[in-house]
Amino acid sequence: xxxxxxxxxxxxxxxxxxxxxxxxxxxxxxxxxxxxxxxxxxxxxxxxxxxxxxxxxxxxxxxxxxxxxxxxxxxxxxxxxxxxxxxxxxxxxxxxxxxxxxxxxxxxxxxxxxxxxxxxxxxxxxxxxxxxxxxxxxxxxxxxxxxxxxxxxxxxxxxxxxxxxxxxxxxxxxxxxxxxxxxxxxxxxxxxxxxxxxxxxxxxxxxxxxxxxxxxxxxxxxxxxxxxxxxxxxxxxxxxxxxxxxxxxxxxxxxxxxxxxxxxxxxxxxxxxxxxxxxxxxxxxxxxxxxxxxxxxxxxxxxxxxxxxxxxxxxxxxxxxxxxxxxxxxxxxxxxxxxxxxxxxxxxxxxxxxxxxxxxxxxxxxxxxxxxxxxxxxxxxxxxxxxxxxxxxxxxxxxxxxxxxxx
Ligand SMILES: C[S@@+](CC[C@H](N)C(=O)[O-])C[C@H]1O[C@@H](n2cnc3c(N)ncnc32)[C@H](O)[C@@H]1O
Numbered sequence: 001x002x003x004x005x006x007x008x009x010x011x012x013x014x015x016x017x018x019x020x021x022x023x024x025x026x027x028x029x030x031x032x033x034x035x036x037x038x039x040x041x042x043x044x045x046x047x048x049x050x051x052x053x054x055x056x057x058x059x060x061x062x063x064x065x066x067x068x069x070x071x072x073x074x075x076x077x078x079x080x081x082x083x084x085x086x087x088x089x090x091x092x093x094x095x096x097x098x099x100x101x102x103x104x105x106x107x108x109x110x111x112x113x114x115x116x117x118x119x120x121x122x123x124x125x126x127x128x129x130x131x132x133x134x135x136x137x138x139x140x141x142x143x144x145x146x147x148x149x150x151x152x153x154x155x156x157x158x159x160x161x162x163x164x165x166x167x168x169x170x171x172x173x174x175x176x177x178x179x180x181x182x183x184x185x186x187x188x189x190x191x192x193x194x195x196x197x198x199x200x201x202x203x204x205x206x207x208x209x210x211x212x213x214x215x216x217x218x219x220x221x222x223x224x225x226x227x228x229x230x231x232x233x234x235x236x237x238x239x240x241x242x243x244x245x246x247x248x249x250x251x252x253x254x255x256x257x258x259x260x261x262x263x264x265x266x267x268x269x270x271x272x273x274x275x276x277x278x279x280x281x282x283x284x285x286x287x288x289x290x291x292x293x294x295x296x297x298x299x300x301x302x303x304x305x306x307x308x309x310x311x312x313x314x315x316x317x318x319x320x321x322x323x324x325x326x327x328x329x330x331x332x333x334x335x336x337x338x339x340x341x342x343x344x345x346x347x348x349x350x351x352x353x354x355x356x357x358x359x360x361x362x363x364x365x366x367x368x369x370x371x372x373x374x375x376x377x378x379x380x381x382x383x384x385x386x387x388x389x390x391x392x393x394x395x396x397x398x399x400x401x402x403x404x405x406x407x
Contacts, residue, residue: 046169046173049177051183052184054187056075057074058076058188058192059075061077061080065101065105071098073095073096075093075094076101078092078094078101078104078154079110079267080105084194089114089268090197091150092153092154093152093154093190093197094154094155095155095156095189096154096156097156097238099232100230100232104230104267107264110265110267111265112266113266114150115148116147117145121136121144122134124246133249133283135280135281136281136283140277141273142273142274142275142345142379143273143380144273145270145272146258146272146273146283148263148269148270148271149247150267150268150269151243152193152200152243153201154227154240154242155240156240157224159181159185161177161178162181165177175212176212179217180212180214183214186216186220187216197245201219204243204249208303219243221303222304223248224242224243226262227262229262230262242262244269246271247269250271250284251282251284252285252301253308253310254286254294254297254313255311255342256274256284256285257275257281258272259274259285259286259346261381272382274345274380275343290347291326293320293323326338326349331352331356336357336376345380346382351377355373358376360405362399363403363404363406364405364406364407365403370396371396374390374391375391
């Protein structure tokens with residue numbers, strides 16, 4: 001977890017970390033500010049501070065992004081369609097670096113249509129204590145596609161700052177000024193959305209009403225999820241946060257039953273069931289690293305304004321010990337059962353363990369068991385497309401590792 005923006009040596013760097021739930025929950029709630037600075041200053045733009053105008057240009061859809069400085073930022077809508085044009089699959093209002101846009105439009109097959117389930121598999125409704133939530137409308141099997149959607153907004157998690165922060169500002173004032181600058185940039189992206197998307201965006205939950213975040217930034221910090229394939233490598237890497245209309249309605253669980261994957265060719269998130277789900281069950285998504293101990297998870301969840309009451313949080317002693325041993329143990333069929341009992345199928349390590357077991361059985365020439373894990377892997381579509389057709393005996397026997405480790 002990066003909390004760089006909050007530590008004072010970095011607070012004056014030219015980035016405002018605005019966070020996204022699943023991967024970067026860096027939201028600086030007043031309590032965290034207090035821990036970092038001892039004093040919490042009045043939220044809001046510091047007195048006398050004038051937010052600089054946003055200098056970034058709107059992207060010309062006819063310009064090849066490869067011809068621009070790769071670090072340059074641009075407002076753009078993707079897939080490229082006229083801003084006032086309706087598209088049943090929606091388009092996303094983006095603030096991107098030129099290199100990121102070049103990567104997206106250069107993806108083979110981009111922009112391919114969204115893959116939708118044959119009929120709706122979820123519905124949104126109020127919950128007794130968590131605001132709205134998403135619920136399954138039918139029984140779902142592990143690997144079932146629940147929905148595909150293009151985000152309303154995609155923007156960098158670290159919203160860089162314009163020059164001109166007064167030297168005499170305290171760290172807390174710097175942070176407030178950076179929030180104001182971030183809001184000004186996001187306002188441009190928001191203004192570029194269709195009215196129906198603006199309506200959907202502002203209807204989303206906002207747990208940052210009192211820390212100085214503007215309304216657009218507050219919604220992004222409450223709902224944004226990591227669009228991992230867009231992350232620009234580097235030191236530090238530059239991740240992007242995506243705010244969606246539907247996936248944003250999923251509440252958190254430390255034993256979630258769904259996982260979302262950002263599919264570059266369709267430029268859309270695909271939400272999958274990570275285990276079998278009964279009709280009417282709440283669909284949940286992890287806002288934090290589920291392998292961390294319960295106390296750490298609760299700390300990370302604080303900025304969202306709730307305490308998690310899932311099974312693993314209510315009885316953390318047993319669950320913490322199991323999660324720690326799962327992380328350390330080497331893959332075995334018994335370990336896979338333990339993963340499933342903890343409800344951690346969305347963890348990348350669970351996927352890696354399944355692949356290791358499949359390969360071990362391929363090496364041993366054990367087709368029956370290799371197929372067990374190949375079938376499991378092929379259902380884990382939330383790790384990407386390539387695993388989709390592994391469960392094929394001919395393919396397994398054609399694998400270069402087939403029977404290479406027979407004792
Ligand atoms: C991304 S939104 C989820 C949808 C939200 N419940 C709504 O009404 O739109 C995140 C917010 O939902 C609430 N929330 C999410 N998971 C929760 C949980 N496990 N328990 C209580 N509240 C939760 C918190 O208010 C959090 O800030």
